[in-house]
Amino acid sequence: ETGVTQTPRHLVMGMTNKKSLKCEQHLGHNAMYWYKQSAKKPLELMFVYSLEERVENNSVPSRFSPECPNSSHLFLHLHTLQPEDSALYLCASSQAQGNTEAFFGQGTRLTVV
Amino acid sequence: GQSLEQPSEVTAVEGAIVQINCTYQTSGFYGLSWYQQHDGGAPTFLSYNALDGLEETGRFSSFLSRSDSYGYLLLQELQMKDSASYFCAALSGAGSYQLTFGKGTKLSVIP
Numbered sequence: 679e680t681g682v683t684q685t686p687r688h689l690v691m692g693m694t695n696k697k698s699l700k701c702e703q704h705l706g707h708n709a710m711y712w713y714k715q716s717a718k719k720p721l722e723l724m725f726v727y728s729l730e731e732r733v734e735n736n737s738v739p740s741r742f743s744p745e746c747p748n749s750s751h752l753f754l755h756l757h758t759l760q761p762e763d764s765a766l767y768l769c770a771s772s773q774a775q776g777n778t779e780a781f782f783g784q785g786t787r788l789t790v791v
Numbered sequence: 792g793q794s795l796e797q798p799s800e801v802t803a804v805e806g807a808i809v810q811i812n813c814t815y816q817t818s819g820f821y822g823l824s825w826y827q828q829h830d831g832g833a834p835t836f837l838s839y840n841a842l843d844g845l846e847e848t849g850r851f852s853s854f855l856s857r858s859d860s861y862g863y864l865l866l867q868e869l870q871m872k873d874s875a876s877y878f879c880a881a882l883s884g885a886g887s888y889q890l891t892f893g894k895g896t897k898l899s900v901i902p
Contacts, residue, residue, distance in 0.1 A: 682833070718799075718894065720878075720892045720893055720895070721834070721878065721880075721892040723889055723890070723891070726889065734889060768833070768834070770834075775888050776821075776882065776889075778836075778839040778841075778882050778890075779824075779836045779839065780834075780836065780890060782833040782834045782835070784831075784832065784833045
């Protein structure tokens with residue numbers, strides 16, 4: 679238990695579906711992140727939020743839409759995904775953006791069919 | 792761009808010592824972190840080096856040479872539970888602070 683909780687743990691969705699991934703951190707951190715982890719590839723940073731403001735969007739397709747309603751919650755809204763978007767999506771938080779120690783959730787294993 | 796290179800797989804015997812190397816090319820480099828991830832689990836932070844030299848934390852040590860753009864993670868007295876993937880990650884401040892991860896090294900500890 680790292681203090682970062684992600685739901686659901688597993689998700690299968692069709693290419694025309696809309697779904698959302700949820701992340702909640704109980705650590706009082708000010709920065710939250712979405713990462714994508716695919717087999718044989720590095721963790722890819724998707725989005726960074728600091729104090730609920732998006733500060734980084736690493737050229738992520740618009741079919742991924744983040745939302746940070748408060749410093750404890752982060753969502754990733756998904757729509758019209760492609761099979762190549764199947765991956766493990768990890769949420770992380772840190773005390774502040776740029777802190778070297780990030781705390782990760784268990785991830786959501788997403789399969790797009 | 793930012794990139795980190797590390798071996799994809801390493802196998803070592805229980806009780807032995809193993810070193811996992813990482814070379815990096817990043818702009819605005821601040822330091823190097825190491826994370827451990829067991830199958831099906833979340834990455835967990837192990838160490839961070841901002842300065843050259845060796846940092847020791849129990850059985851694990853991490854080393855950094857900024858002039859060589861190189862670091863390593865040293866695991867001593869290997870245990871079966873150390874079987875996991877290990878990621879190096881560079882903290883850089885180019886634009887805004889972010890961690891860039893390597894592809895990870897899968898360590899298998901055998902009896």
